[in-house]
Amino acid sequence: MTRGSGWLLLLLFCPLLADAQQAWQRPGYIVDSLIEVALRSEYGRDPMRLRKWAEPVRVQVEHRVGDPALHNELVDAQLSQLADITGHSIRRVNGGGNVELVLLRQTELAAFWRQKTGEPVPRGALCLARIWTDGQSRIQRALIAIPVDRARERGRLVSCIVEELTQILGLPNDSEKVFPSIFNDKSTDQLLTGLDLVLLRLLYDPRLEPGMGPDELRSRAKTVLTELTASGVVDNADAAVRKGAMYRLMGY
Numbered sequence: 001m002t003r004g005s006g007w008l009l010l011l012l013f014c015p016l017l018a019d020a021q022q023a024w025q026r027p028g029y030i031v032d033s034l035i036e037v038a039l040r041s042e043y044g045r046d047p048m049r050l051r052k053w054a055e056p057v058r059v060q061v062e063h064r065v066g067d068p069a070l071h072n073e074l075v076d077a078q079l080s081q082l083a084d085i086t087g088h089s090i091r092r093v094n095g096g097g098n099v100e101l102v103l104l105r106q107t108e109l110a111a112f113w114r115q116k117t118g119e120p121v122p123r124g125a126l127c128l129a130r131i132w133t134d135g136q137s138r139i140q141r142a143l144i145a146i147p148v149d150r151a152r153e154r155g156r157l158v159s160c161i162v163e164e165l166t167q168i169l170g171l172p173n174d175s176e177k178v179f180p181s182i183f184n185d186k187s188t189d190q191l192l193t194g195l196d197l198v199l200l201r202l203l204y205d206p207r208l209e210p211g212m213g214p215d216e217l218r219s220r221a222k223t224v225l226t227e228l229t230a231s232g233v234v235d236n237a238d239a240a241v242r243k244g245a246m247y248r249l250m251g252y
Helices: 003-021 027-038 068-086 106-117 148-153 157-167 194-203 214-230 237-241 245-249
Strands: 057-063 090-093 099-104 128-133 139-147
Touching (some): 068 090, 068 194, 068 245, 106 139, 139 148, 148 157, 194 214, 194 237
Parallel strands (some): 099 139
Antiparallel strands (some): 128 139
């Protein structure tokens, strides 16, 4: 191969590679991802209405297994990162919370979940979360159940804490259409990604209001996303999310 033809191949290949690496940063992809994880439901009928918290989020942790100090540290790190990203008031409390996070054993999970929700554990589910809204689609309370022993066996304890605490903010659906993201069960990501950061920033922009349907949400999200792109939030999202408390705790 001559030097000239080698340079030609390199010039053709590099833009394609760069474009593929940044595919999630395309505005259309981001807005589609928001609709996929915010308006749909992992279990049951898709509500197709935006749900989010108006009140401060207060997480009360119930420890039915050992290592409470470690588990609190993991929860606090994730809540700190979520609060930083969204600008919403989110923290752990010792009582009176509107989010109940229960760390229990796998043998307790089915009975506990049925008692709290009146529903069976969905087939194939590892960790569980449920949100309750008022008539205006504002989230009023949430429940998270993590079977610590089974999650540890699968190397998923951290990812369960990260995913469920994030989903109860109003991004409750998992989808293979959304990548790279903790909302994709086929993804290897255990901590928040740049795409997740942008989705959370969009969700908690005040112009995105509870109860919005797909058309209005798409229109408003495009406007907000244009501003986030212009200010560098989208371009710098991957680097910014890695500065979060959970990343630091995990040694990144």
